[in-house]
Amino acid sequence: MPKLILVRHGQSQWNLENRFTGWWDVDLTEKGIAEAKAAGALMKEKGVWPTTCFTSVQTRAIKTLNLALEEMGRLWLPVTKDWRLNERHYGALTGLNKQETREKHGEEQVHIWRRSFDTPPPAMEPGSEYDPGADPRYAGIDVPYTESLKLTIERVLPYWESDILPVLASGETVIISAHGNSLRALVKHLSQISDEDITGLEIPTGQPIIYDFDDAMVPGERYYLKDS
DSSP: OOEEEEEEOOOBHHHHTTBOOTTSOOOBOHHHHHHHHHHHHHHHHHTOOOSEEEEOSSHHHHHHHHHHHHHHTOTTSOEEEOGGGSOOOOGGGTTOBHHHHHHHHOHHHHHHHHHOSSOOOOOOOTTSTTOGGGOGGGTTSOOOSOOOHHHHHHHHHHHIIIIIHHHHHTTOEEEEEEOHHHHHHHHHHHHTOOHHHHTTOOOOBTOOEEEEBOTTOOBOOOEEGGGO
16 A cells, blocks of 8 residues: 655754745754654654655755654665755745744735735845855756745646656655645645645644555545554
8 A cells, every 4th residue: 555654844943943944945953853853763663664755955854854764774765856845935035034024014914925825925036145046956947936835836746746646656655855835735635625724734843644545546534643
């Protein structure tokens, strides 16, 4: 039975500092490292053994995957890294403290930017402090300068269909280490959650989410591994 494991990266430095992160590359905190190791230990304890791995090209997701695999003695597994699993791009909000942004623009406006399905934040200025456009990992990619959840879904789902689903259908146990919004895109699709309801779904850091698929590749209900 094909099995899919989704893991949001452990706490990052900008999660801790309550800043909009998006495509900016930040590292894990000590708590984030512990969360990643705990995810690996839980998979080992429950006998859930990934056989192939996907992650974004962002450090916090890559390290989370590696730390979890190390706990399981599975650092040798094949890993595919792809920018289409990156976090949503928060545009001009990148790097800003969330509370200070609320005080400046108002609670309602910030809530719309953060949680509406199809309203992106203001676009980042090309060449600004947190512009990832010159980063070599994005060479040849049309880097976005802002994204809504809808736009994030529009890059995540085609990648899921073309690259991940065929591997899963071959009988592999696939782990995806990614981000709150790229994983929200997958959960929306797999659990058939409405545009309205998906914006309220929280993906906790470091907690493996499981989907079991039947022979027709229809996913069952998602569940947290800790609750199984």
